[in-house]
Amino acid sequence: MTETSAPAAPATTGVTTKKAVITGITGQDGSYLAELLLSKGYEVHGFVRRASTFNTGRIDHIYDPEATHDGSPRLQLHFADLADGSRLATLLAEIQPDEVYNLAAQSHVRVSFDEPEYTGDTTGIGTVRLLEAIRQIGLHCRFYQASSSEMFGATPPPQNEETPFYPRSPYGVAKVYSYWITRNYREAYGMFAVNGILFNHESPRRGGTFVTRKITRAAARIAAGQQDFLYMGNLDAVRDWGYAPDYVEGMWRMLQAEEPTDFVLATNTAYTVKDFLQFSFERLDLDWEKYVKFDERYLRPTEVDALIGDYAKAESVLGWTPKVLPPRLAQIMVDSDVAELEASGKPYIDTAEV
Structure with missing residues (x-):
């Protein structure tokens, strides 16, 4: 790839390094988020599905075994699948992360019509498997759920945190489930769990079929x-298109907030x-x-005719605005x-x- 970026030096000696887990780390957002967290001194653990071929092209440039913290690489990859709750619980118990970012999904809207059951299982039920693993092992972490503007679907724009959902695809429906189960775990168990309702965000790392x-x-x-x-x-x-590196900064800011709540990230264009x-x-x-x-x-x-976001809440609470x-x-x-x-x-x- 033409983009290059290197992780920053490890955190200063004597300062406790935060640990973060990213599901879907090999995707567009996962790769940019991993870069951002490494630059902030985090130890990053990525969950990847086992497959017959490697799909780590977006993160190969930041994987450096020599960039270590306490003798371990600052970026570590683990085989895991959102369809396997026991494996998720085992890894989370071992890693003890401070932050968990759930970015994994079957995220192609058109494909979701061809594979609705698979989309529902990974994009929807996979989220509750991850939340339940966190709850069962008693992990005190902050949880980010990648929600989507596709949840709004046919609801007229502009769309913000109070806009009713009307999904128009199996992908959108699965994301609505993930949104509500995340809110349910926040309200039922007092978890610091937030939904980032992100409008379309793109980059040179976007998959070729988008x-x-x-x-x-x-x-x-x-x-x-x-x-x-x-x-x-x-x-x-x-559509309301933004730049993926801007949006992963917004994800991180949501988990640094004083109270857990949900935010729209968009460009208002x-x-x-x-x-x-x-x-x-x-x-x-x-x-x-x-x-x-x-x-x-x-x-x-x-079809979803128009998705146009309103990021006023993110700007007011998080100080976030899109740059591109x-x-x-x-x-x-x-x-x-x-x-x-x-x-x-x-x-x-x-x-x-x-």
């Missing part, structure tokens, strides 16, 4: 003469998929309308994809969807 990365990668390939057309579905959907196409192709002096073709296969059975807005976001992603092509001499293929 619409923004699909667009920016295609623009780079078309400009390089390696692709002729880009096939798309609904171009009129309105509204752009269509068509707008994002224009921003991306204009970066390379291309007219997107010459290269984009419609393909009904990319339509969802039920959609026009600049598209440029960052296009520039990264162009650099990737130039460095490799061939298209970079990333099949990850999480």
